């Protein structure tokens with residue numbers, strides 16, 4: 001399968017777009033990885049060209065989340081502990097997003113996984129966030145795209161949680177708008193431990209915005225989504241497809257309470273979260289039931305996708321209407337983590353439909 005080859009035309013998607021679920025460390029250009037790896041003499045499993053890097057990292061056959069996350073172990077050493085590389089990745093992501101008509105995106109990453117401060121490295125998690133912010137500021141200036149950071153806790157790494165909370169509390173002025181919890185190759189179990197759960201409760205008290213990876217992988221299914229909403233006070237859900245199987249809770253949280261779901265269609269099939277049967281994809285039901293969802297790429301480094309290739313899949317394969325795809329942009333604007341005044345501006349831009 002290919003995420004980007006499903007239709008040549010992108011004209012019908014020529015409206016302002018918002019992406020809420022993008023892993024910044026999963027959005028590194030293959031060409032940048034190749035160039036930096038060469039310079040640093042890091043072996044990317046023998047890759048001798050950008051094409052080789054692509055072949056090595058991209059998943060184009062339905063697999064599982066562990067396989068997708070294993071790719072991060074191969075390429076993260078190329079950018080971690082390197083402020084200039086992180087700034088560059090942030091800047092280039094703004095350029096890539098502007099090319100496909102994204103006007104605002106929230107990029108998530110674990111500041112801890114992008115440095116080795118615990119091993120005495122000179123870059124700290126705070127330095128990581130500041131480097132990325134510098135890239136976003138330059139990107140915003142040069143490409144007119146607004147970008148903000150969501151800081152991830154990592155499943156199984158409970159000891160990062162309190163520092164993530166401190167950083168999210170103190171670094172709002174360098175573009176931090178919220179927190180998340182994601183997985184990594186060492187585990188993507190959605191039953192998050194007490195430090196992470198309590199940290200999310202405290203974040204809610206402090207008014208820090210919250211999203212949680214739930215209902216994507218593992219054996220917890222819809223339970224992890226309900227837990228994220230009820231116990232972790234999550235305002236949005238990363239993925240969340242599995243809630244659809246649980247009629248009562250789906251009706252309660254997705255249909256009635258209108259919790260926002262950050263859907264990533266291509267990723268959902270590649271990670272095995274959803275079976276490869278596009279017309280039966282949960283998004284079709286979500287459209288019919290008026291669920292509050294938006295559409296994102298998740299990890300372009302691993303899926304070779306863009307928001308436009310995702311919209312194409314949603315329309316041509318899953319069967320969503322163009323109206324629904326536009327509504328997804330408004331849903332995203334209304335559910336984004338920007339402060340109220342900036343959010344109003346973004347909502348207005350989406351309503352106007354002009355760049």
Ligand SMILES: O=c1[nH]cnc2c1ncn2[C@@H]1O[C@H](CO)[C@@H](O)[C@H]1O
Pocket residue numbers: 023024025026065069072108109110113152182183184185188213216267271298299
């Ligand atoms: O689809 C996903 N589900 C769970 N975790 C993910 C997914 N994509 C990426 N990451 C994880 O999130 C970390 C921070 O950005 C990444 O380093 C990766 O391990």
